[in-house]
Amino acid sequence: MELNKSNYFSLEADRHYMSNSQFKSFLPSYGGCEAQAMAKINGEYERPYNISFEVGHYVHAWNEGTLEEFKANNPNLYASTGKNAGQLKKDFQHANKMIEILENDPLVLKALAGQKEVIMTAELFGIPWKVMLDSYQPDTGMFADLKTSKEMGGKFWNTEIGVYENFIYHYGYTIQMAIYAEVEKRVTGRKEWLLPHMVVVTKQDPPDHEIIYFDYDVIEQSLHIVGKHIERVKAVKSGNVEPARCEKCDYCRLTKKINRIKHFSELSLY
Numbered sequence: 001m002e003l004n005k006s007n008y009f010s011l012e013a014d015r016h017y018m019s020n021s022q023f024k025s026f027l028p029s030y031g032g033c034e035a036q037a038m039a040k041i042n043g044e045y046e047r048p049y050n051i052s053f054e055v056g057h058y059v060h061a062w063n064e065g066t067l068e069e070f071k072a073n074n075p076n077l078y079a080s081t082g083k084n085a086g087q088l089k090k091d092f093q094h095a096n097k098m099i100e101i102l103e104n105d106p107l108v109l110k111a112l113a114g115q116k117e118v119i120m121t122a123e124l125f126g127i128p129w130k131v132m133l134d135s136y137q138p139d140t141g142m143f144a145d146l147k148t149s150k151e152m153g154g155k156f157w158n159t160e161i162g163v164y165e166n167f168i169y170h171y172g173y174t175i176q177m178a179i180y181a182e183v184e185k186r187v188t189g190r191k192e193w194l195l196p197h198m199v200v201v202t203k204q205d206p207p208d209h210e211i212i213y214f215d216y217d218v219i220e221q222s223l224h225i226v227g228k229h230i231e232r233v234k235a236v237k238s239g240n241v242e243p244a245r246c247e248k249c250d251y252c253r254l255t256k257k258i259n260r261i262k263h264f265s266e267l268s269l270y
């Protein structure tokens with residue numbers, strides 16, 4: 001299957017290709033759930049609309065240079081009632097502030113320069129993967145991903161290994177950067193990985209922003225983590241193994257049937 005911008009996020013593409021987000025959507029340690037992941041792939045479940053995803057798309061459209069087109073094609077960005085009627089909704093007015101912060105920082109513009117939204121596919125761990133690089137600068141030896149985040153700091157509890165971690169680890173951004181670096185390396189036949197960068201802008205008012213880079217050690221570690229989980233993910237996705245329900249996510253709560261009465265002390269803390 002040949003990928004382009006209009007079919008990259010389609011169900012068909014998700015069925016054919018593995019991606020960073022699909023891989024993590026199978027893993028409870030990244031907030032994933034096998035049952036929900038399969039329901040999405042089978043077209044039985046869609047995550048409810050979330051305005052913060054749309055803010056992400058808005059800021060990405062700016063990076064791609066297509067913001068005016070994006071605004072014209074998405075009338076839902078504008079308030080239809082209230083004193084704001086006809087104006088951008090508050091969230092997108094704030095997104096403009098986020099963009100302004102990025103536009104006014106020369107190092108950010110340098111990190112985000114190059115080719116935009118570059119789609120690549122390659123075989124990894126015996127299956128085809130798809131990636132989309134927000135900004136691609138092979139001559140400079142780097143690529144960059146643009147992220148909108150609630151905030152920069154904060155600690156997140158990892159239930160699997162019982163430690164606090166930062167948001168980069170918590171959301172598996174290290175995994176994403178490693179997969180992107182490896183796919184790019186295979187596609188180009190490059191000997192070394194490009195250095196992954198992440199430009200983060202927060203939804204705070206005023207927004208904070210940062211440029212973060214990742215090294216070869218974390219790429220290696222992260223690919224190792226993917227390798228540890230990929231056989232199970234492949235088995236579930238191919239339908240050979242029944243997906244496990246997490247009983248915590250939106251999908252599981254929506255489709256839950258109680259099959260056992262719990263003792264009061266069994267309720268988990270995290």
Ligand SMILES: [Zn+2]
Binds near residue numbers: 248
């Ligand atoms: Zn679940």
